[in-house]
Amino acid sequence: MSMQSKAVAELLAGVRDSSDKVRTQAWLNAGKAGAAAVKPLAAIMTDSNLEIARAATRALWQLARHAGRPGAAKEKQTVEKELIGLLSDENPVASRREVLWILSEIGGANAVRSVAALLKNNELREDAGMALERIPAKSAVAALKAGFEAAPEDFKPNLAQSLRKRGQEVAAYPPQKLVPKKKTDLKPL
Amino acid sequence: MKQSYKLNRRQFLAVAGAAAAAPHFVPSGVLAAPGRAGANERITTAHIGVGGMGGYHLRDMLDRRSRGEVNIAAVCDIDETRLASALKTAGPGVEPYHDYRYILQRKDIDAVIIATPDHWHAVQTVHAAECGKHVYVEKPACCTIEEGKAMVAAASKNKVSVQVGSQGRSQPEAYLAHRYLVNGNIGHISRVDCFHYPSPEDDNPVPDSEPPAELDWDMWLGPLRWRPYNKRYCPGTFRWLLESGGGQIRDRGAHVMSCAMWWMGADGTGPVTVEATGTHPTKGLWDSAVLMDVTYTFKNPDWVLTWRQMPEDQLPRAEERTGDEPGGKISRPGYGAIYRGDKGEFIHWGGDGGTWAEKKARLWEPPAGAKDVYRSPGHHEDWFKGIRTGAKTIMNIEAGVGVANLCILGNLSYILARKLQWDQAKQTIVGDELAQRMMSRPQRYPYHL
Numbered sequence: 001m002s003m004q005s006k007a008v009a010e011l012l013a014g015v016r017d018s019s020d021k022v023r024t025q026a027w028l029n030a031g032k033a034g035a036a037a038v039k040p041l042a043a044i045m046t047d048s049n050l051e052i053a054r055a056a057t058r059a060l061w062q063l064a065r066h067a068g069r070p071g072a073a074k075e076k077q078t079v080e081k082e083l084i085g086l087l088s089d090e091n092p093v094a095s096r097r098e099v100l101w102i103l104s105e106i107g108g109a110n111a112v113r114s115v116a117a118l119l120k121n122n123e124l125r126e127d128a129g130m131a132l133e134r135i136p137a138k139s140a141v142a143a144l145k146a147g148f149e150a151a152p153e154d155f156k157p158n159l160a161q162s163l164r165k166r167g168q169e170v171a172a173y174p175p176q177k178l179v180p181k182k183k184t185d186l187k188p189l
Numbered sequence: 190m191k192q193s194y195k196l197n198r199r200q201f202l203a204v205a206g207a208a209a210a211a212p213h214f215v216p217s218g219v220l221a222a223p224g225r226a227g228a229n230e231r232i233t234t235a236h237i238g239v240g241g242m243g244g245y246h247l248r249d250m251l252d253r254r255s256r257g258e259v260n261i262a263a264v265c266d267i268d269e270t271r272l273a274s275a276l277k278t279a280g281p282g283v284e285p286y287h288d289y290r291y292i293l294q295r296k297d298i299d300a301v302i303i304a305t306p307d308h309w310h311a312v313q314t315v316h317a318a319e320c321g322k323h324v325y326v327e328k329p330a331c332c333t334i335e336e337g338k339a340m341v342a343a344a345s346k347n348k349v350s351v352q353v354g355s356q357g358r359s360q361p362e363a364y365l366a367h368r369y370l371v372n373g374n375i376g377h378i379s380r381v382d383c384f385h386y387p388s389p390e391d392d393n394p395v396p397d398s399e400p401p402a403e404l405d406w407d408m409w410l411g412p413l414r415w416r417p418y419n420k421r422y423c424p425g426t427f428r429w430l431l432e433s434g435g436g437q438i439r440d441r442g443a444h445v446m447s448c449a450m451w452w453m454g455a456d457g458t459g460p461v462t463v464e465a466t467g468t469h470p471t472k473g474l475w476d477s478a479v480l481m482d483v484t485y486t487f488k489n490p491d492w493v494l495t496w497r498q499m500p501e502d503q504l505p506r507a508e509e510r511t512g513d514e515p516g517g518k519i520s521r522p523g524y525g526a527i528y529r530g531d532k533g534e535f536i537h538w539g540g541d542g543g544t545w546a547e548k549k550a551r552l553w554e555p556p557a558g559a560k561d562v563y564r565s566p567g568h569h570e571d572w573f574k575g576i577r578t579g580a581k582t583i584m585n586i587e588a589g590v591g592v593a594n595l596c597i598l599g600n601l602s603y604i605l606a607r608k609l610q611w612d613q614a615k616q617t618i619v620g621d622e623l624a625q626r627m628m629s630r631p632q633r634y635p636y637h638l
Binding site for chain 2: 020021023024028050051054058065066068069070097101104105106126127130131133134136157158161162165175176177178179180181182183184185186187188189
């Protein structure tokens with residue numbers, strides 16, 4: 001067994017451990033396991049044991065942030081590639097939502113196409129739009145523009161706002177942030 | 190404020206003392222614009238968030254209303270049970286609102302008091318400023334570096350008075366401590382060590398569930414990314430989540446480090462490096478550091494600020510008191526700071542609504558020619574003065590954001606497990622692309638800056 005495989009096996013065993021302390025120590029050291037741990041961790045993120053699922057989620061975040069450290073561009077790219085693979089339809093919505101937010105932190109131009117595809121997914125489109133808003137690649141802006149053009153009416157305001165955040169002028173769908181929407185049934189005394 | 194970056198300590202104190210007397214802008218209220226209070230009129234307030242500290246502010250304003258000092262126009266909360274309770278407390282003539290933006294539309298309201306969960310502070314402050322309202326916002330001012338920048342810009346552009354709720358600066362013994370320190374009683378201070386007991390761990394994790402009927406979960410989340418409701422998010426417990434409350438460092442750090450920055454004459458300055466370590470909760474939803482060590486290194490002038498969450502048995506022992514002191518007995522001995530100078534040390538406990546200075550500072554009699562420092566008339570009073578005269582408040586938005594940034598940077602270093610370099614002039618992290626990206630985070634439509 002290679003060092004890398006051993007690190008992945010130890011990580012997976014650790015996050016599945018019944019001890020709170022062992023799980024915590026495992027996810028804290030997730031960075032060592034690298035990209036090979038991404039898919040198996042994602043599979044544990046929906047474990048029926050809440051704390052095991054939580055440890056796997058934290059491990060994935062830890063792994064990605066470790067890969068995002070200065071001077072580790074190649075490692076980050078490898079982890080990013082594995083994360084992008086998790087956005088496909090066969091993965092649960094909750095896992096994909098988490099992955100979108102991880103990619104919002106470490107994703108680059110390579111992630112844009114797969115993230116943008118989720119602008120058509122009613123359950124994930126809001127998170128996908130916000131991830132694109134944060135990914136600093138020019139192609140993310142282009143994807144937001146294309147997504148805006150294709151979006152149904154109820155989602156266009158969200159993408160218009162994301163485009164404004166990226167410095168784009170969008171005349172239609174002015175910001176609604178100061179427009180009150182929700183009333184109370186309570187009356188003054 | 191930018192001018193003060195270049196001031197030495199003595200010059201800064203002279204400026205700080207004069208700031209209260211010298212208006213830096215003329216708020217429209219002073220001009221008695223239609224629907225706005227003039228200098229001699231009652232200020233009309235509204236309360237956004239009425240649980241926890243929001244309830245305290247409402248009760249305080251009710252006392253002021255009974256003395257004819259303010260009008261209370263509205264109360265607002267996204268928890269209908271809390272709203273009903275606040276309405277009952279406030280009595281007739283007060284309008285209840287679910288959505289704070291109705292309040293911002295009302296021309297007769299001069300000022301808002303924001304005491305919502307921390308992840309709402311920046312968005313609501315910016316929105317209120319854009320609608321011309323003066324703002325008292327609970328601490329910490331903001332959750333991200335980007336939010337802080339937006340708050341400063343909105344307050345400046347719209348010429349509104351903002352007071353951040355780090356009320357330690359306005360406590361009687363804070364004045365005594367400040368005066369004692371700036372008169373060189375412990376010599377040149379090169380280190381301030383803040384201490385605090387640990388953040389709690391979630392001892393009762395529960396699965397996600399449907400939110401209670403009285404709570405608008407969508408609006409509770411506001412700018413945060415959507416996720417299912419969990420009982421361990423609220424009320425109050427949002428403090429133990431990094432993305433909302435940020436743990437003790439952002440909750441109480443916004444108090445204790447506020448005193449440090451004020452007393453060290455360091456408002457407007459920032460560290461050049463931030464390095465944090467900590468221990469992590471072993472289960473549950475809460476993810477803020479339990480124990481924590483953060484070191485902030487400042488240059489020109491050179492000094493070190495530390496934040497340490499430590500086991501309770503390692504905390505400095507609280508001073509014995511009779512209760513007759515200006516601040517009374519020490520009711521919260523579990524946090525404070527030790528100031529280390531080349532001629533001695535000084536300790537204070539608390540740093541929020543209770544700020545207790547060591548005996549030697551309380552008993553010190555200033556000799557002729559001693560320097561004096563600004564003495565706040567009270568945190569709300571200081572804000573009212575800001576509204577009426579345009580004077581800079583004691584915990585103005587620039588200072589509040591400066592302190593919040595310390596807390597944010599400490600948490601970022603803890604999360605990333607690495608030392609961060611900070612460029613104060615450019616307000617940015619240097620040489621770490623991921624950390625730079627984490628200086629902001631996308632906000633959910635339409636609850637954004």
